Amino acid sequence: MTSQISSRENPEPVPAATQLLGMAFMSGIDGYLRRRLGDNAVLRITIHRLMTRDGYSYLQQLCAYLSEGQPDLAKVGRLNPVTEGIIGRAYAKKSVVRTRWYEDEAQLNADLVLDMKDTNDNRPAEIVGASYLAIPMLNRSEDVATIFYADAKIFNLFATNEVVETILGMCIGFCRTIDELISHPMSGFRNFPLETGTPVEEPPTVYPRLQEEVSFGDLPKYKKLDSLNFETRL
16 A cells, blocks of 8 residues: 555644653663663654554654664654564564664675665665664454564674673563563553554565564563553543
């Protein structure tokens, strides 16, 4: 299905409660990575959710990028086709996707130039991150509900299994916490599931040489959740 709207010019609102849940989760991962890499690491992390508008489903950025400890709110709510970049591959394959291991940066940069050409990416190569990671989190029907995303200017960061496995553990913990909030809701704080729709697809833009699918066992999964959409209502 061809995209019905421009994903970058028409952001859709995300409830503040949902954004805060996402940012609280991201802050823990941000702290872990900066403890490992240093406070000045060039790093962005966020989370996307599957959401529907006018009967069509998109991957929506759920909360701000955490970048150098300062939330970047500019892209919250933007909609992307379900084939967008590394998150699109994670959605389609229901698999962890990351930048693979390279022996040296020259080899990575050579593949990057070819991948950017193949995907019609006209950005300067020097602004593109050296490491990417996407982790899908499944709902109780085994469909993708949310996707963790990170990129960094750090060579081979997510090609290190220890780093990915630690973040996977945090994603599992997030799913468990959300299930608890659904099972034992706070006063005025509820999850209101979104409708399902027809996924909007465009030509895939994942870098085919740089990115690889990897398995570390079962994916993070919500046992109670269909879609992530918490709101506060008195």
